[in-house]
Amino acid sequence: MVDRTPPPPSIHDFATWAPVLRLLRAGGAEGQATATSARVAGRIGRHDWSLPVRRPRPQPGRAAQVEDARDEFEAVERVQKGLADAGVDGISFTAKISPTGKTSLRLFAPSPAVEPGTGTSHPGTLILVEGALPQPWRCLPDPVPAAVPAASADPELLERTLRERLPDAVGATEAEIAAAEARLGVPLPEELKVLYRVTRSRWENWGDDDGAPERECRAVGCELFSLDDLYIADAASRHCSWKFAAMEAVVTPPDAAVQGLVGSPGWIAFGDNGGGDRLAVDLTPGPCGHRGQIIMIGHEESAGAELVADSLTDLVLNRLSERSGGSRTDQPPAVAYVNIRSLPSVEAAAHPGLEVLSIGVWDAEPLSLAPVIGLPRLRTLTAYPGTLADPVQIAELTGLEFLELGPQEWRVLLDAGAVPRSLSAAAITVHGDQDPLPTVAVANELLALWHRPRIIKTVLEGDLGPLRQRPSS
Incomplete structure (x- = not known):
């Protein structure tokens, strides 16, 4: 046997x-x-x-x-x-x-229309429109035609410095650089070409020299990607679930050096700071930035980037920028939080530029949404269960693309036929040890309204x- x-x-x-x-x-x-x-x-x-x-x-x-x-x-x-x-x-x-x-x-x-939940038995975010992206992930950079390279950008000094520091490095050929440009779909700025003409940063070129990566990191000022690993740090490269992405807002103050984008077709990522944050050459700077400046894209943030140096030459010479990213203290925020520790009312949050309204834990009378009805840019509303005086008011928020409510509030909207049809995604907030069956039932009713695959x-x-x-x- x-x-x-x-x-x-x-x-x-x-x-x-x-x-x-x-x-x-x-x-x-x-x-x-x-x-x-x-x-x-x-x-x-x-x-x-x-x-x-x-x-x-x-x-x-x-x-x-x-x-x-x-x-x-x-x-x-x-x-x-x-x-x-x-x-x-x-x-x-x-x-x-x-x-x-x-x-x-x-x-x-x-369901393929439901993002995974965060470690619970309840459904995650419902994607009501297939392929839909949150508004910040659809934003492209504003044109800055007056932007020019910084005066500190000096390709000759950059090449001389790198060759002195990396005398044995193997550089990329012009054909390899051209192939990288074709793959990325953008021409590389001259400073970045100089960098890779000195070293193409491939492991096979280092052989048994275990110290080569560290020397290169010290010489350049970051953990350099190989020429083959350069990538465009556009919005698609910065993944974020709908639930959190819908809470972001793209804001670029008039004195900003870097545009407050999720990503840009002009951000060429070429290195890492050793902690997961990416360094990129910025070809689409903010109103007060320089074309070709070096920015850092933080791995713990979902939008925006920090100015590191005005040029690649400055980065290599450790002349880091002391300029801030800009300020906009004279404008009310595009993202507003109303709860027991932040804004005291919906009225205090309302203004024409409001994009995101989050109503959190509340220990007073339920709130009316009347102050934000008709606001032209309001696209996201999240409300802690029990905080809304009349959930049906949501039907008058005709520009919403994301809505997060408790199961009871969703039930009111469903029974009243008042679910906004402008929505691209939705979430059901559940707190405590609640039976997931009612939540799944609400989720399936919402998915059915958009003819999406149900759970x-x-x-x-x-x-x-x-x-x-x-x-x-």
């Missing part, structure tokens, strides 16, 4: 989920009466998971070990094998477990058996 490896468990087989459900039931049973049904929920992806499991505390003086959570890892791994077998990246679930162990498990298959719910029935009581100590 030949032993055969059994096929991986199916994601729609109750036995696949039983170990996870037993862990969750055991963790939730502490301090609860065993005569009542328990509800558990979570999410498992092929490479991560979010489960309300209470892991045992390590013994005093000992760090947590893999063995301490082996049951959890093995239970999750069983589901992950099922996900891989089904070709599914992740799945959310909720289950109702009776005292006898009878269980009703509901699985929520991901598929699958119900599995099974029996976990009686809960084993832990021995008393």
